[in-house]
Amino acid sequence: MRVTQFSKYTPYLSQLEEIQSRKYLNELRLSTGKNIVDISDTPDLLVQSKRFENQIKLHQQYLKNIEYSKNFVQHTSETIETIANNIQKIREIAISATQIGVAPDVSVLGKQIRGIIDDIVKNLNSDFDGQFVFAGNLLTPDSINQPIGSTNTLPFEIIQETPTAENPSGLKIIFKGNTKKIIVNLGKFSSEAINTTVDEMFADSALSDLNKIIDLYNLLLYNKDGNLRTETDLLNSDDLSKLNDYQKEIGKIYDRLNRANAHNGALMDRLDALKEQTNSLLTSFQGFRSQVTDTDFAAATIQLNKDQTTLQFALQVGARLTNTTLFDFLR
Amino acid sequence: MGVSPSLEIAKKALIAQRLGLDATSGNIANVNTPGYSRRVPNLTEGEPLPSRNGFVGNGVLVSKLRTFREEFFDRQIRRSLSNLNTLETDSSIINRIAVILGEPGENSITAIVGVFLNSFQDLTYKPTDLSLRQRTLTLAQTLVKRFKETASQLQDTRQQLLSDINDNVKQANKIIKEIAELNYKIASATSKLKGDNQTLVDQRALKIEELSKLIDINVTQGDFGTLNIFTNGINLVTGSTYNQLKLKESIDGTTGERTLSLVKIDQNGRELATVNLQNGKLYSLIEHFNVTLDDKDSSNKFSVAKELEVFFATFVSKVNFFTQNGYGLDDTGPPPPGRSLFTYTGTLSTQTAEVNSTILSDPGKMPISGYAGEVGDSTIARQISELSLDKSFLNNQTPDEFLTNLIGNIGNLGNQISSLYTISKTTNDQLLNQRESLIGVNLDEEAINLVKYQKAFEAASRVVATTNDILATVVNLGR
Numbered sequence: 001m002r003v004t005q006f007s008k009y010t011p012y013l014s015q016l017e018e019i020q021s022r023k024y025l026n027e028l029r030l031s032t033g034k035n036i037v038d039i040s041d042t043p044d045l046l047v048q049s050k051r052f053e054n055q056i057k058l059h060q061q062y063l064k065n066i067e068y069s070k071n072f073v074q075h076t077s078e079t080i081e082t083i084a085n086n087i088q089k090i091r092e093i094a095i096s097a098t099q100i101g102v103a104p105d106v107s108v109l110g111k112q113i114r115g116i117i118d119d120i121v122k123n124l125n126s127d128f129d130g131q132f133v134f135a136g137n138l139l140t141p142d143s144i145n146q147p148i149g150s151t152n153t154l155p156f157e158i159i160q161e162t163p164t165a166e167n168p169s170g171l172k173i174i175f176k177g178n179t180k181k182i183i184v185n186l187g188k189f190s191s192e193a194i195n196t197t198v199d200e201m202f203a204d205s206a207l208s209d210l211n212k213i214i215d216l217y218n219l220l221l222y223n224k225d226g227n228l229r230t231e232t233d234l235l236n237s238d239d240l241s242k243l244n245d246y247q248k249e250i251g252k253i254y255d256r257l258n259r260a261n262a263h264n265g266a267l268m269d270r271l272d273a274l275k276e277q278t279n280s281l282l283t284s285f286q287g288f289r290s291q292v293t294d295t296d297f298a299a300a301t302i303q304l305n306k307d308q309t310t311l312q313f314a315l316q317v318g319a320r321l322t323n324t325t326l327f328d329f330l331r
Numbered sequence: 332m333g334v335s336p337s338l339e340i341a342k343k344a345l346i347a348q349r350l351g352l353d354a355t356s357g358n359i360a361n362v363n364t365p366g367y368s369r370r371v372p373n374l375t376e377g378e379p380l381p382s383r384n385g386f387v388g389n390g391v392l393v394s395k396l397r398t399f400r401e402e403f404f405d406r407q408i409r410r411s412l413s414n415l416n417t418l419e420t421d422s423s424i425i426n427r428i429a430v431i432l433g434e435p436g437e438n439s440i441t442a443i444v445g446v447f448l449n450s451f452q453d454l455t456y457k458p459t460d461l462s463l464r465q466r467t468l469t470l471a472q473t474l475v476k477r478f479k480e481t482a483s484q485l486q487d488t489r490q491q492l493l494s495d496i497n498d499n500v501k502q503a504n505k506i507i508k509e510i511a512e513l514n515y516k517i518a519s520a521t522s523k524l525k526g527d528n529q530t531l532v533d534q535r536a537l538k539i540e541e542l543s544k545l546i547d548i549n550v551t552q553g554d555f556g557t558l559n560i561f562t563n564g565i566n567l568v569t570g571s572t573y574n575q576l577k578l579k580e581s582i583d584g585t586t587g588e589r590t591l592s593l594v595k596i597d598q599n600g601r602e603l604a605t606v607n608l609q610n611g612k613l614y615s616l617i618e619h620f621n622v623t624l625d626d627k628d629s630s631n632k633f634s635v636a637k638e639l640e641v642f643f644a645t646f647v648s649k650v651n652f653f654t655q656n657g658y659g660l661d662d663t664g665p666p667p668p669g670r671s672l673f674t675y676t677g678t679l680s681t682q683t684a685e686v687n688s689t690i691l692s693d694p695g696k697m698p699i700s701g702y703a704g705e706v707g708d709s710t711i712a713r714q715i716s717e718l719s720l721d722k723s724f725l726n727n728q729t730p731d732e733f734l735t736n737l738i739g740n741i742g743n744l745g746n747q748i749s750s751l752y753t754i755s756k757t758t759n760d761q762l763l764n765q766r767e768s769l770i771g772v773n774l775d776e777e778a779i780n781l782v783k784y785q786k787a788f789e790a791a792s793r794v795v796a797t798t799n800d801i802l803a804t805v806v807n808l809g810r
Contacts, residue, residue: 004771005362007764014760039429039738040422040745046435047739054445054731058719061449068456131459137700137707140459142660145704182707184456188720191713194456326778 023307052289059282077264084257094247110220124156135177168222212249340390344791347391351784366537368770404766409543411759413610416544418752420615425745431484441734451716455709464694482681489624515571518555547610588627657698657711664703
């Protein structure tokens with residue numbers, strides 16, 4: 001083949017350009033730590049990396065949801081436990097009232113119960129991260145409707161009604177929320193209700209069982225005529241029978257609360273398992289993404305060294321291209 | 332036979348060797364001139380003269396200055412250049428699109444859509460949290476802004492292409508005119524001098540190659556050394572006459588789609604025919620203007636701008652569909668207030684959409700509850716967040732799959748162009764190399780030629796001197 005000036009320089013320049021561009025690409029890979037530096041480099045890997053990236057973000061969000069749900073359920077569980085303990089205290093007071101030696105202090109016991117009822121209602125109005133825990137999906141004071149006699153916008157309230165023979169104190173615990181569930185996404189196509197509703201804790205949303213405590217309070221504080229008991233106003237056999245019934249009813253509330261908490265315990269176990277599973281998936285996705293997108297430093301360094309050597313030799317050859325022609329020897 | 336024929340022979344030799352020296356000097360001078368084809372004098376022996384002792388040589392003649400240009404290589408190179416320039420332009424436009432989309436990168440459109448949808452998951456468990464609502468609204472604004480910016484940058488690029496197309500049409504017209512003028516000069520030289528003017532031929536070949544970079548052309552031989560230029564059956568240059576090209580823009584009355592085409596016009600600017608390009612820089616520019624960057628494209632080919640618009644419109648419509656059935660924190664009902672998260676005037680597009688200002692001014696109004704008065708209900712928030720898993724979102728793909736595939740398609744296109752470009756470049760380099768090995772200048776060869784012609788010139792001079800001495804001797808014989 002006849003070699004001309006053009007045949008010497010043009011292919012050389014083209015090759016030099018290619019070596020330099022290869023070297024630059026490897027320098028970029030090493031300096032950024034990213035394997036994919038151009039959309040057209042390896043589109044299949046780019047698509048893969050994008051899919052992994054999206055899965056990672058989605059699973060990070062699920063982890064966040066799970067973590068929040070766990071904290072919420074834990075807070076709910078602890079609150080229910082406190083309420084159950086208070087219920088148990090009331091039950092113990094009811095049992096104490098039936099004992100002969102304590103009988104003269106029944107009105108004092110009634111006052112103790114009143115204090116505990118306040119504590120229970122306070123706990124029922126508890127909030128987590130600014131949202132009511134037991135109000136169904138009415139999470140804020142603004143969303144709570146106030147019926148007649150209600151004085152606040154909390155989901156549970158002890159209201160004062162007109163005293164009657166059945167309810168001489170006129171007190172009543174009312175619920176102003178609803179029994180709707182708060183549903184959180186915990187994974188792909190997987191969601192879970194994380195709140196405990198009032199009908200899971202008590203017999204119904206009218207709190208017919210919880211108001212038995214008011215009945216107990218009335219029994220201990222008022223006599224059959226509806227007057228406040230005096231020291232000599234002892235419990236008669238009818239009262240004792242009622243006391244026994246109330247005590248049993250209160251026992252049922254305690255059991256129901258424990259059942260609700262058992263459900264929460266199971267939910268927390270599930271959330272723990274889900275968290276572990278999601279974490280494991282997340283780690284896998286991060287690993288896959290890393291394999292696709294991160295620079296293989298060893299390979300890139302070796303390649304860069306090769307390119308540098310090639311470039312060095314190419315430049316030396318380039319310097320020789322201009323060296324000699326026959327004209328240099330013709331004197 | 333006398334002495335004077337020797338002088339005549341020496342004169343012819345001097346002229347021939349001098350021409351050789353001139354051709355060599357010209358070759359050396361043009362060693363780096365693009366399109367230059369080396370010349371070598373074609374030396375032939377003069378017709379012998381009869382003498383009593385038989386035929387005696389009549390010296391040397393230069394029959395022509397020979398060049399080595401071959402139509403085969405010229406044709407192949409023109410085709411290759413057309414293809415190479417198509418791919419080069421394609422590659423440059425695809426790279427610009429990749430930069431606009433922020434790919435590969437962490438703040439790409441795909442990432443923003445994902446973060447926006449995920450923000451609704453936070454609202455599923457804290458629907459009343461105003462700061463979380465505000466965050467989602469800020470992300471909605473970012474999303475709209477990003478799509479707006481992207482669409483507007485794609486349209487800017489399209490406008491830039493229009494300006495490039497106009498420049499290139501002007502350039503093509505200039506070259507067409509120059510080729511016709513060169514044809515005229517070559518035809519004149521051919522008819523007057525009975526031979527090619529190689530310089531003009533080389534210049535014309537160079538111009539034809541420049542034209543083939545812009546449009547795909549066919550070249551046929553005309554009379555008196557002229558060449559005729561066609562593009563897809565439409566003649567642009569016939570001898571010394573030529574037609575110009577004009578860019579024609581048509582706008583669809585219904586869709587408003589702007590389409591460019593190239594037409595051949597006569598000297599009065601009247602449209603003669605539509606030029607359907609298949610290759611070349613202009614083809615690529617027009618194709619990307621009409622398809623890739625046209626958000627109203629109706630060709631069913633791959634259009635990045637349209638795909639983005641379709642995605643955005645679908646996304647906004649779906650989110651709005653959910654929010655229109657939802658309630659804000661203070662909303663009563665049913666029926667729901669029918670509040671859209673995104674509003675727009677006229678036709679829904681990246682340019683007309685905004686985040687609902689009513690919701691922006693009061694995040695509590697963001698309708699994410701499915702039931703009136705139930706502020707803790709997050710049915711709508713969940714439905715929106717689950718859009719990210721909705722396989723029926725668009726073309727049986729989730730939003731993320733659609734956008735990832737869009738990026739993948741752009742990447743594949745870029746990759747395909749890059750591979751084809753490498754192949755085309757190699758082929759083009761090989762063809763250029765092969766042609767250069769024929770027509771190019773080799774300085775060593777020219778150095779030898781220089782010595783060869785110089786020595787021959789010296790020898791011929793010596794013949795003149797010797798003949799002169801002989802003549803002097805003859806003249807002095809009578810003294």
